[in-house]
Amino acid sequence: MIHILYIEDEVEIGRWVTRNLMEKGYEVKWLKSGEEIDFYMINADLVILDVMLPGLDGFSIGKRIKNTSRDLPVLMLSARTAIEDKVEGLSFADDYITKPFHPDELAARIKVLLRRFNKSDEHIHLHHLTIHTKDLQIINRDSDEEILLTGKQYQLFQYFLRHLNQILTKEQLYEAVWGEEFLEGDKTLMVHIRYLREKLEKDPAKPQIIETIRGIGYRVKQ
Amino acid sequence: MKKFFKSLLAKYILIILTALFIIQIGFFVPAFLFIFTSNQEETERQAASIEEQWHNEASDIERMTKGTILDHFKQWKQQYPQSSMFWVDNHGNLSAQLDVTAELPDEWTPAFTAQFIKERYDEDPFTVIAFAGNNQNHGFIVFELPRSALSQDTNQFSQLGGRTFSIIALTIILFFIMISLLFFRGIRKRLVALQEAMEIRDTDRLPVSIDVKKNDEIGQLESTFNQMVSELRESKQREQEEEQLRRELIANLSHDLRTPLTKMRAHLYSISKETLSANGVQAVQVMEEAMEKLDRLIENLMSYTLLTARKMNYKPESIDIIRHLRTSMASWYSIFEKEGFEIDVELKPFNETEWNVDPLWLDRIIDNLLQNVLRHAKSGKFLSVRTEAGKDYEAIIIADQGNGMSVHSNGKGAGIGLTIVDLMVRKMDLEWEVESGHRGTVIKIKRPKKLS
Numbered sequence: 275m276i277h278i279l280y281i282e283d284e285v286e287i288g289r290w291v292t293r294n295l296m297e298k299g300y301e302v303k304w305l306k307s308g309e310e311i312d313f314y315m316i317n318a319d320l321v322i323l324d325v326m327l328p329g330l331d332g333f334s335i336g337k338r339i340k341n342t343s344r345d346l347p348v349l350m351l352s353a354r355t356a357i358e359d360k361v362e363g364l365s366f367a368d369d370y371i372t373k374p375f376h377p378d379e380l381a382a383r384i385k386v387l388l389r390r391f392n393k394s395d396e397h398i399h400l401h402h403l404t405i406h407t408k409d410l411q412i413i414n415r416d417s418d419e420e421i422l423l424t425g426k427q428y429q430l431f432q433y434f435l436r437h438l439n440q441i442l443t444k445e446q447l448y449e450a451v452w453g454e455e456f457l458e459g460d461k462t463l464m465v466h467i468r469y470l471r472e473k474l475e476k477d478p479a480k481p482q483i484i485e486t487i488r489g490i491g492y493r494v495k496q
Numbered sequence: 497m498k499k500f501f502k503s504l505l506a507k508y509i510l511i512i513l514t515a516l517f518i519i520q521i522g523f524f525v526p527a528f529l530f531i532f533t534s535n536q537e538e539t540e541r542q543a544a545s546i547e548e549q550w551h552n553e554a555s556d557i558e559r560m561t562k563g564t565i566l567d568h569f570k571q572w573k574q575q576y577p578q579s580s581m582f583w584v585d586n587h588g589n590l591s592a593q594l595d596v597t598a599e600l601p602d603e604w605t606p607a608f609t610a611q612f613i614k615e616r617y618d619e620d621p622f623t624v625i626a627f628a629g630n631n632q633n634h635g636f637i638v639f640e641l642p643r644s645a646l647s648q649d650t651n652q653f654s655q656l657g658g659r660t661f662s663i664i665a666l667t668i669i670l671f672f673i674m675i676s677l678l679f680f681r682g683i684r685k686r687l688v689a690l691q692e693a694m695e696i697r698d699t700d701r702l703p704v705s706i707d708v709k710k711n712d713e714i715g716q717l718e719s720t721f722n723q724m725v726s727e728l729r730e731s732k733q734r735e736q737e738e739e740q741l742r743r744e745l746i747a748n749l750s751h752d753l754r755t756p757l758t759k760m761r762a763h764l765y766s767i768s769k770e771t772l773s774a775n776g777v778q779a780v781q782v783m784e785e786a787m788e789k790l791d792r793l794i795e796n797l798m799s800y801t802l803l804t805a806r807k808m809n810y811k812p813e814s815i816d817i818i819r820h821l822r823t824s825m826a827s828w829y830s831i832f833e834k835e836g837f838e839i840d841v842e843l844k845p846f847n848e849t850e851w852n853v854d855p856l857w858l859d860r861i862i863d864n865l866l867q868n869v870l871r872h873a874k875s876g877k878f879l880s881v882r883t884e885a886g887k888d889y890e891a892i893i894i895a896d897q898g899n900g901m902s903v904h905s906n907g908k909g910a911g912i913g914l915t916i917v918d919l920m921v922r923k924m925d926l927e928w929e930v931e932s933g934h935r936g937t938v939i940k941i942k943r944p945k946k947l948s
Contacts, residue, residue, distance in 0.1 A: 489841030
């Protein structure tokens with residue numbers, strides 16, 4: 275069970291979001307201020323923070339959370355939409371959603387964050403593959419065999435899975451996996467994607483799992 | 497008064513007065529020394545010495561013959577080449593003479609003698625008359641010397657003095673010029689240093705305060721400059737505080753408007769989960785669209801207010817425009833894909849891919865333009881984002897195949913969005929042009945190439 279810690283002083287919105295998230299199967303602890311956060315933080319898998327709060331504001335609380343536990347994803351949910359606020363929020367938080375928001379969008383973003391922080395124990399089905407996210411075990415359902423990847427392929431595929439359904443640019447992928455700046459014209463990434471496709475795709479010439487988005491990058495879509 | 501003595505003016509007056517004083521001294525002291533004192537006294541002293549010597553030697557002549565007298569004369573002639581001498585014996589006859597130029601009678605009457613003495617007394621030539629021998633029986637011998645010759649020695653001395661005097665005077669004038677030059681060079685140096693210090697800028701792009709070392713006019717100028725800098729800094733701080741307040745106000749206002757909007761949306765969502773009639777479903781959908789539009793309008797209105805008041809944070813930096821555009825498109829792609837658009841992205845590197853722009857502003861421009869495509873050009877189902885390098889520009893091109901801007905689209909209200917684009921594009925020294933017809937719209941954001 276995923277525990278979400280939600281801090282919101284607006285009662286109506288708080289009640290609605292809590293109900294919605296609970297309907298989606300999350301366990302939610304809703305607080306009206308950041309006073310008792312240290313106590314509830316220990317069990318939380320994700321924190322949703324409003325910015326305008328009585329007492330300590332959301333930015334300060336968020337920074338404090340990130341200082342003590344870097345691995346706890348923080349999502350800012352605020353009616354402050356100014357670019358400066360977003361920039362400040364994203365300097366420590368992992369995502370920033372502005373009000374009014376659609377509950378489906380919130381749910382999707384929570385999912386992405388949990389995946390990114392390896393908090394969800396999911397079985398992702400991608401065409402003929404089933405992937406256990408916790409230990410990144412890849413099973414080919416057609417042959418019932420496990421597919422083994424090399425170090426770089428593993429890192430690359432894991433990065434795709436953590437950003438499932440997102441389009442990732444060449445620069446993003448290369449810099450995340452290789453940790454170096456991407457230079458225009460470098461073929462390393464392309465070569466690794468080809469190897470990865472040879473292992474994962476049914477027909478590597480017509481890839482279905484790792485899509486090429488022309489002019490932008492790649493995507494693994496569920 | 498104390499202030500006056502520290503001023504440059506006081507220093508300048510002091511230099512002038514000193515110079516005048518020195519020049520005066522330089523002129524008068526040598527003049528006194530050489531003209532009055534030395535020259536006159538020396539001449540008189542010499543004359544007295546000649547007179548005494550002539551008398552003494554005259555009385556020492558033992559044998560009074562023409563030969564001995566002439567020998568005596570010749571001895572003197574050696575010492576005083578310009579002199580002339582003659583002997584009048586006790587009978588009044590002119591017995592011997594040496595180099596006498598004046599017309600002299602051969603026989604001297606007592607009357608002529610008396611007249612001669614009278615004429616020559618204290619006149620030119622300087623004349624000494626002495627009795628020849630130790631008694632008065634041998635007549636008298638006369639020594640004549642032009643007074644110019646007499647003062648020749650002292651004249652030489654005087655000429656020498658004149659040269660010394662000229663050198664001293666010249667030295668004094670040069671000294672004065674030097675002092676003046678040093679004085680002005682000092683002032684100039686400080687003024688140049690001041691000007692350089694005034695041009696230094698701090699990190700906040702304001703001038704830096706200057707270290708005031710002296711309390712003269714330039715020192716006062718430096719103090720005034722420092723005062724100006726501090727006033728400027730205060731005013732800038734005030735301005736920043738006001739800016740902060742205004743931004744705070746707008747942020748709060750935006751927050752206050754969005755909170756009820758969020759509540760409305762929450763309840764609408766709850767309603768949509770209920771079983772509704774077809775009319776009900778449609779009503780919910782219309783309300784949702786209206787709410788989204790209201791949300792966008794609030795956002796644009798806030799940005800517009802900040803932009804027109806020049807209060808929107810602008811932080812240009814050098815960014816890789818292709819990379820930035822690609823990342824931006826990565827997040828927009830899915831949205832267009834969901835709407836069934838055909839998406840054509842072709843981003844080729846420019847010669848100079850680094851653009852000096854505010855990345856947040858650029859995002860905002862792209863967001864506004866793409867939002868417009870999404871809302872007003874849905875019918876074309878086509879979006880193209882590509883780069884183009886012209887002869888004198890590099891451009892980002894966003895094209896759609898909608899009905900064009902002139903055709904009234906359902907979600908009209910893009911005006912403010914495009915106004916924001918226009919303000920931002922111009923502020924970032926970029927240009928943009930729009931070509932719109934019934935077959936679609938092409939928007940070019942151009943960066944003029946710098947002339948090399």
